[in-house]
Amino acid sequence: MNKLSTFYKKRFDAFLLHLTEAKSLNEDNVHKLRVDIKYIRSLLLLVEALHLDTVIVGKLLKQLRPVFKYSGRLRTIQVCKSLVLQHNVKNQEKVIQILEENQSKISNDFVVALEKFKLDKFKKRMEKLYQVLERTTSTELREKADKIILDELDLIYKLWASSRGEENYHDIRKFFKIIKSLLQLLIDIESSDDLEREYKVVNETESTLGNWHDRDVLDRKLAKIQSLAPNPEFKSLVREIKNKNRSEKNTHIKEFKQQMLINFLKR
Template sequence: MQSKEENTGLSSFYRERFDSFLINLSLAKQIKEEDIHKLRVDIKYIRSLLLLIEEFDLDTDAGSKLLKQLNGIFNSAGKLRALQVSKSLLLNSNVDIPTEIMIVLDGRMNVSVENFRAKWSEFEILKFKKGVASLCSSLNQVNISELKIKTDSIIHDELEIVNKLFNSSQGEEYHHEIRKLLKVVKALQQLLLALQDDEKRRQALDIVNSTETLLGNWHNYKVMDKFLIKLDKELPQPSVKRILKNLKNQNNKLKLELKNEADKYLRKHF
């Protein structure tokens, strides 16, 4: 028979994630790159945890409602984050960026910032908190032993997919999907560790975290690559096109280095 403490631990773990999201949602109003990134990380984490709970027959639809409420702010933050990453990489390159490029980038940033602020203002915090309270009060219905078994099964299945995708890849076409799967695995491993500490699981989590971080860095250059391709189509000036070609070559070199490093982890551990 499971203890009350186990269910309390489960509820506390979920509440910590929701509280972290609300803190970063508040900070994200300032539109700083790191705060937007943390907000997105929190939402991805929460989505994994909510999808897990939907595997259980709880007498509440709070989880699905919370997922729906998060979609707007998540998508808006994603578009802003992509532009922030591109701008950061541009400014940290060893290339003098032409005014024409910065005008286009800043224009898109302004539109994206306004869209994000609109979604931020529309987000109903009280409604979200009520949904969280409803969900957390229902978590005492979850059988912790069943939860652990089901969560381990999902982790196993996700890692199987990672293995199949990586071994069938001819380049980098599946790397973003692999990264998303590893984020789910990371969230579920952390949940299980919160319920019961285990050294082998911590070691496995370290491997997943290191691999996912490398893929995250690779993905930043992938985002930059798409942005440079769009700029190349929009800016006809020969001098700008020469600089864009230089930037694309530099970006592809760094992207390939990160992909190769991530591949070493994937080949060794997955």
């Protein structure tokens, strides 16, 4: 196997491990599985750009879709519970109870998605992909990866320049994740100080957006819970949690804006 095939195999093997571990419904294991799938989707984008085998890419993406969908729903509830507990508000267990009731059904849907995942088919498709990757040269790989990174940065700049503000942060985060995945690949293939520096900046920015994203998800969830509040006391409880959460959310927004201005917009 060449370096490229070896790198892809390492990422796919991690996914298969976390696919098994996620059956425990442990928050950390579900998170790792989500990270793996996002990573794989970014790497498959490169395979498409190299025009290697779009049929295999399409089949792999289709197979990953249900697991990604239901793990996302479960992850949302897990993140919300974790953040509510961190706020340490009196009587917050009432909100936790509602989240746990939601989690029960979502967990069942996720387990069903895992049970339906055809592991043998996935492994066979992976093996075909490794064979295709063996034909890729380092020069071709670098050219395509660089082009995707520049294209994603261009999209980030356009979204940043629009008037929609936070509405675009989710997409900006997705584009940063793609760039991060490809930089990790390039570092593994041909490590350099420049690549390491670029990765550090992108990783820090994407992490800040990740922290913002978690609070934004909780903000939306609390809005739904508040709209169904059975009495003024419960509504007041949810409002208190929302205010604390929004304060943290705004802190991450300021940090992200500063990172963009310093690391990306002054170049």
